[in-house]
Amino acid sequence: MHGVVIKGGRSVSIQDYTIPVPGVGEVLLEMQASGLCGSDLRAIYRPEKPKSEGAEGYRGVIAGHEPCGKIVAIGPNVSAEWKVNDRVVVYHIHGCGSCRECRAGRFISCHSETGRQAYGWQRDGGHSDYILASAVDLVKLLEPLSYIDGSVIACGLGTAYAATLRAQISGLDTVLVTGMGPVGLGAALLAQKEGANVYGLEVDPARRQAAEELGICTLDGASPNIKETILELTSGYGPSVVIDCSGHPGARLMGLEVAREWARIVFVGEGGSVTFDVSPLVIHKSLTIYGSWVCSISQMEQLVENLVKWKLFPEKVVSHVFSVQEAEKAYTLFDSGKSGKVIIASEEEAKRWKESK
Structure with a gap:
């Protein structure tokens, strides 16, 4: 599979990876949409040397902290709630699960220096063909919301x-x-x-x-x-x-x-x-x-329900959709400030979005 790594200094590269196998408590998602975020520009893409420590420390992993996709494999000890082909949004912070903030569902404020990991920052993110996600980080993507809707929800709209x-x-x-x-x-x-x-x-x-x-x-x-x-x-x-x-x-x-x-x-x-x-x-x-930083995972679930009730489809803020192989072009455009939301998407989802315009 292919994955996007941000090098800093306004440089990205496409690298080859082996499709991972889900471990205990994990699922493998076939990625369908993964948004670009202003935080990626500010903290990783623009600096000549991105920080490597702290909540915004970038560890050279596959980028993209707004993943949305479809479950294609399930590891051991995953709740029966999740099934192959389920459509899901990945809440982009994985918390330790033990501190007070995690127990309230506010993984963004997790206090653990080792247990807190952000997708696309400290663990592999969504700018790829597949992603390993912890099942506890999943939010169901309800119909009729699209995968691109889900990617917008994953961080920006949340x-x-x-x-x-x-x-x-x-x-x-x-x-x-x-x-x-x-x-x-x-x-x-x-x-x-x-x-x-x-x-x-x-x-x-x-x-x-x-x-x-x-x-x-x-x-x-x-x-x-x-x-x-x-x-x-x-x-x-x-x-x-x-x-x-x-x-x-x-x-x-x-x-x-x-x-x-x-x-x-x-x-x-x-x-x-x-x-x-x-x-x-x-x-x-x-x-x-x-x-105000980021919503909790329970608020994200509530947001998904409300969007369906309101018939509000957040992909309307998206102006451009690119493939993984076009990541450099996507980041250059988004960095220019001359676009709306920019998404990296699968061929199928990109085609659906273009036909809906």
């Missing part, structure tokens, strides 16, 4: 969903989402389904257009009058929820400035910083600021 849950969004809210990349698009679409009135904010014209085509009213973040525009659209009060998916200091600061009193602010976009005067912007406005 991250967006966690943010909307932290903000406790409802039909009473007006939500501003800053940054209309894949996670921002997902957060805006989910907030709409949760009943809120939603506005996006984006400086890139192509991304603004893509968001508008998905039914998200999206404002030009580069406009000199953007604060006045937001206040005008919200009857002078400002949004009750701001979700920053940009990681940009200016967007974060503006979100704090335009938010109404008692608003909830969720920081999702990775990297960057923000500096602000705490008293007038946070204390005197009684704002609540949350940091």
Whole structure:
């Protein structure tokens, strides 16, 4: 089989591997879709020498932490719940299973230095023809969701969903989402389904257009009058929820400035910083600021159920699909910022996606 390894310095390579055999508690998946994520760009693809230690340490494994596929073999001591041909999403962090965070299903926050392993970072990920996954990390992909839907759910949409849950969004809210990349698009679409009135904010014209085509009213973040525009659209009060998916200091600061009193602010976009005067912007406005990383595995299961109920198919945020052999082209495009979500997919799934466009 073939697998993609990220070399750093904006370089990837395609390598040959033997198809693995599932061990105790493991299943073998035939990969159908595996998304590219901004975290891969920031921490592995762009740096000349990616970190090798810690939660974001890259061990030179097969890349791709958004795997979705079909079970083709089952190892010993796997629950009878799982069958060959089951369609599954892989929750992309495997936890130790023993610490308090793991026992709550929050594998992303596992405290174990040796037991915590992220697919595509510390153990082989989804940019390949097959992947070994621990059965405890599987989430059933319900019909009629596609494999590409599942790949978007595996990290990006799961991250967006966690943010909307932290903000406790409802039909009473007006939500501003800053940054209309894949996670921002997902957060805006989910907030709409949760009943809120939603506005996006984006400086890139192509991304603004893509968001508008998905039914998200999206404002030009580069406009000199953007604060006045937001206040005008919200009857002078400002949004009750701001979700920053940009990681940009200016967007974060503006979100704090335009938010109404008692608003909830969720920081999702990775990297960057923000500096602000705490008293007038946070204390005197009684704002609540949350940091939100990734959903728990139980929240991911809930998200899958809700997407079916809402008839919301997240592959709509996907702009390009490539094969494993085209991984270099996929990463170059995604790194340019001139795309929506980019997916590496099987020939069959890529054909289905193209025919559905």
